[in-house]
Amino acid sequence: MLGGNPLGDRFGFRYWNNPGSFAPLYYEGNLGRFLGFLQCLIQASFTIAGPDYVSMAAGEAENPRVVMPKAYNAVFYRLTTFFILGALCVGINVPYNDPELTAAFANGEPGAAASPYVVAMNRLRISVLPDIVNALVLASAFSAGNSYVYCASRSLFGMALEGKAPKIFTRTNRQGVPIYCVLAVLAISLLAFLQVSAGSATVLSWFVSLITASQLINFAVMCFTFLAWYKACNVQGLDRSKLPYRAFWQPYAAWYGFVGCTIMAFVGGYTVFLPGQWSASSFVFSYFMIGLCPVLFIGWKLIKKSKWRKPHELDLRGEVEEIDEYTRNFVQAPYRNFADKWFNKAFGA
Incomplete structure (x- = not known):
C-alpha cells in the first residue's frame, strides 16, 4: 500500500477523502455515517469472544501462575495490533464502494470472496495472496472451532458439577475428558450447516x-x-x-x-x-x-x-495454599526438541 506493489501505486489516504472513511447507512450525512460506524461496531461485537477463553485453560495449564500472565498479555497485544493495523490497511487499500466488495455482499458469495483483504490483493494485482488468505481462513476457522468446543464443553462440565446442568454431563472418560459435554457441543455446532x-x-x-x-x-x-x-x-x-x-x-x-x-x-x-x-x-x-x-x-x-x-x-x-504448594514444587519439563522449545517460547509458554 506504500508503493511496493505490481502497480507501483502509493495509495496514501485517497479513499478517506473519496468516497470517504465512513460509509453512510440508511441516511445521508453525519447521521448516516454514524449509523454505518455503529453497524460495524455491532458486527465486531460478534467477534468479541476470544481473549476471555484463555483464562479457561488455567485449570489445565502447567504452572499457571507463570504461564497465564504471559498468555494474557500476548493475546491482548496481538489481537489489538492485528485488528487496528488490519482495519487501517483495509481502509487505505479498499474504498467502501468497491464494485467487487459490494457485489460479493449483494450476491452472498461464499468463502473469502467478501473479504476486504482478498479484494485489496486483487486490486493490487497480487495473484497468489488471495489463495493464501483462503488457506488462513480455513486454519482460523478450525482454530476458532477448536477453542469454542473446548470452552463450551468445559463450561457445561463446570455447570454440571455445580448442579446447574444435568448430572450426566459430569461424566468423563479415562483421560478426564467430559465426553458427553463434548458430544452435546458438537451436536449444537451442526447448526453451522444452515449456512448452505x-x-x-x-x-x-x-x-x-x-x-x-x-x-x-x-x-x-x-x-x-x-x-x-x-x-x-x-x-x-x-x-x-x-x-x-x-x-x-x-x-x-x-x-x-x-x-x-x-x-x-x-x-x-x-x-x-x-x-x-x-x-x-x-x-x-x-x-x-x-x-x-x-x-x-x-x-x-x-x-x-x-x-x-x-x-x-x-x-x-480459596485454594491459594494448595496452589502455593504446587508452584513451589513445580519443575519445568525439558523441551523435547528445538521446535518444541521455539513453539513454546513463541506462544508465551
Missing part, C-alpha cells in the same frame, strides 16, 4: 444475533464480577500488587467494559426501530437474551435461595 442455503442462512443470522447479545452480556457480567471482587479486595485489605497478575487501568477499564457492553447489548437490534425496518423475528432474536438472563438469574436466586454476599464476606483465599 439462502433461506436457512436467515435462521443462522438469528443465531448470530443471539450469540452476539449473549457474549456482550457475558462480558458485562465479567466486568461487574471484577468490580465486586475489586471492592472486596479493598475492604479486606488484599494488596493486588502482590498477585501473579494484575490488570492495568482498573477499576476504570472494568467500568468502561461494563457500561460499553451493556449499551451495545441493547443497541444490537436498533435497526428494527427505524422507519420501515420493523421485523418481529429480528426483534425477538436481538433482545431475547436480554430478557432471558434476568429471568434465569432471579429464578435461580428464588429457587435456590442463594444470598448476595457483602464484600467482607467473600472468600478471597
Whole structure:
C-alpha cells in the first residue's frame, strides 16, 4: 500500500477523502455515517469472544501462575495490533464502494470472496495472496472451532458439577475428558450447516444475533464480577500488587467494559426501530437474551435461595495454599526438541 506493489501505486489516504472513511447507512450525512460506524461496531461485537477463553485453560495449564500472565498479555497485544493495523490497511487499500466488495455482499458469495483483504490483493494485482488468505481462513476457522468446543464443553462440565446442568454431563472418560459435554457441543455446532442455503442462512443470522447479545452480556457480567471482587479486595485489605497478575487501568477499564457492553447489548437490534425496518423475528432474536438472563438469574436466586454476599464476606483465599504448594514444587519439563522449545517460547509458554 506504500508503493511496493505490481502497480507501483502509493495509495496514501485517497479513499478517506473519496468516497470517504465512513460509509453512510440508511441516511445521508453525519447521521448516516454514524449509523454505518455503529453497524460495524455491532458486527465486531460478534467477534468479541476470544481473549476471555484463555483464562479457561488455567485449570489445565502447567504452572499457571507463570504461564497465564504471559498468555494474557500476548493475546491482548496481538489481537489489538492485528485488528487496528488490519482495519487501517483495509481502509487505505479498499474504498467502501468497491464494485467487487459490494457485489460479493449483494450476491452472498461464499468463502473469502467478501473479504476486504482478498479484494485489496486483487486490486493490487497480487495473484497468489488471495489463495493464501483462503488457506488462513480455513486454519482460523478450525482454530476458532477448536477453542469454542473446548470452552463450551468445559463450561457445561463446570455447570454440571455445580448442579446447574444435568448430572450426566459430569461424566468423563479415562483421560478426564467430559465426553458427553463434548458430544452435546458438537451436536449444537451442526447448526453451522444452515449456512448452505439462502433461506436457512436467515435462521443462522438469528443465531448470530443471539450469540452476539449473549457474549456482550457475558462480558458485562465479567466486568461487574471484577468490580465486586475489586471492592472486596479493598475492604479486606488484599494488596493486588502482590498477585501473579494484575490488570492495568482498573477499576476504570472494568467500568468502561461494563457500561460499553451493556449499551451495545441493547443497541444490537436498533435497526428494527427505524422507519420501515420493523421485523418481529429480528426483534425477538436481538433482545431475547436480554430478557432471558434476568429471568434465569432471579429464578435461580428464588429457587435456590442463594444470598448476595457483602464484600467482607467473600472468600478471597480459596485454594491459594494448595496452589502455593504446587508452584513451589513445580519443575519445568525439558523441551523435547528445538521446535518444541521455539513453539513454546513463541506462544508465551
